[in-house]
Amino acid sequence: MTTSKASRPTALVTGATAGIGESFSRLLAREGFNLILIARDLARLEERKRALSEKHPELLIETLRADLTVESDIATVESRVAEGIDVLINNAGFGINKSFTKSSVLSERELLKVLVETPMRLAHHAIPAMIEKKNGVIINVSSVASFIAGGTYSAAKSYLTVLSESLQSELKSSGVKVLALCPGFTRTEFHQRGRMKMSGLPEFLWLSADSVTEVAWRDVHRGRAISVPGWQYKLLTFIVGLLPRPLIRKYGINVKAKQRKD
Numbered sequence: 098m099t100t101s102k103a104s105r106p107t108a109l110v111t112g113a114t115a116g117i118g119e120s121f122s123r124l125l126a127r128e129g130f131n132l133i134l135i136a137r138d139l140a141r142l143e144e145r146k147r148a149l150s151e152k153h154p155e156l157l158i159e160t161l162r163a164d165l166t167v168e169s170d171i172a173t174v175e176s177r178v179a180e181g182i183d184v185l186i187n188n189a190g191f192g193i194n195k196s197f198t199k200s201s202v203l204s205e206r207e208l209l210k211v212l213v214e215t216p217m218r219l220a221h222h223a224i225p226a227m228i229e230k231k232n233g234v235i236i237n238v239s240s241v242a243s244f245i246a247g248g249t250y251s252a253a254k255s256y257l258t259v260l261s262e263s264l265q266s267e268l269k270s271s272g273v274k275v276l277a278l279c280p281g282f283t284r285t286e287f288h289q290r291g292r293m294k295m296s297g298l299p300e301f302l303w304l305s306a307d308s309v310t311e312v313a314w315r316d317v318h319r320g321r322a323i324s325v326p327g328w329q330y331k332l333l334t335f336i337v338g339l340l341p342r343p344l345i346r347k348y349g350i351n352v353k354a355k356q357r358k359d
Contacts, residue, residue, distance in 0.1 A: 112189030
């Protein structure tokens with residue numbers, strides 16, 4: 098029996114045109130989900146829609162251009178989420194290539210809008226319908242940076258990690274699964290957009306976006322609250338958990354300093 102397009106489950110992905118978000122869109126298409134792709138660049142959104150539609154003509158692919166630093170755009174995405182979705186991937190994000198004392202308040206507020214406020218609001222709108230259906234998945238793309246003291250990016254990602262852990266515990270018996278995906282350095286456009294200096298990073302520390310999303314999808318269905326892809330980052334987070342906070346603070350400051358260009 099052929100499944101109609103409208104009867105398929107639906108997944109919404111923010112930051113869907115590149116990196117981890119783009120990888121999630123391909124993974125979810127393979128899994129048979131209709132897609133709602135969210136990003137700022139309409140041309141790239143339409144390109145992703147064409148590519149996915151050509152490979153998966155059985156799916157409904159919807160695009161929604163939104164800048165998640167803009168209140169009206171966030172509200173538009175909230176309204177779409179409230180209509181009912183089965184999977185929410187909170188992936189959109191960016192970093193600030195300045196220390197807190199040198200960055201602008203506007204930049205810091207925009208970072209909080211994208212990395213903290215938007216994921217919280219979208220999850221808040223998605224969960225009621227998921228609970229009613231006794232089924233749903235929310236993956237918040239956090240970072241291993243959430244375990245160290247590396248500026249406001251680390252602080253924002255810490256919020257996502259802790260929120261995900263809390264929701265996974267709260268919703269455990271509801272059928273809704275929530276995961277904080279905490280990758281390390283992943284080959285995406287993130288570092289180039291943030292003008293971060295990454296040339297000195299050893300090759301073995303780099304992960305691929307596809308491997309990261311595959312691990313996350315497996316882990317969320319295993320009921321895990323946190324997913325740390327890659328043996329190197331599993332080891333790192335284990336060591337961080339044993340270190341005294343003064344050393345963790347020092348490590349975080351040093352990492353951020355090395356990523357900044359003069």
